[in-house]
Amino acid sequence: MTFGSSAAIAQQTPLEQLTTQILNQGCMSRTEYGELSSALATERELTAGERRQIHRVFDYLQTGRLQVE
Numbered sequence: 001m002t003f004g005s006s007a008a009i010a011q012q013t014p015l016e017q018l019t020t021q022i023l024n025q026g027c028m029s030r031t032e033y034g035e036l037s038s039a040l041a042t043e044r045e046l047t048a049g050e051r052r053q054i055h056r057v058f059d060y061l062q063t064g065r066l067q068v069e
Contacts, residue, residue: 015046018032
């Protein structure tokens with residue numbers, strides 16, 4: 001399953017690009033996991049797209065469609 005075309009990915013924020021890459025690969029590193037967790041936990045303002053993508057990654061983790069390596 002591939003998320004986003006190359007043109008759409010180019011218009012994404014760095015955080016959205018990271019989550020798209022993670023979803024396309026089907027796995028993520030512990031460092032990437034920490035980055036996403038930290039982004040949600042901090043007071044940093046996230047765009048709606050960033051927040052939606054992060055939640056999608058965590059949903060995939062919970063349902064076993066994504067692995068942390």
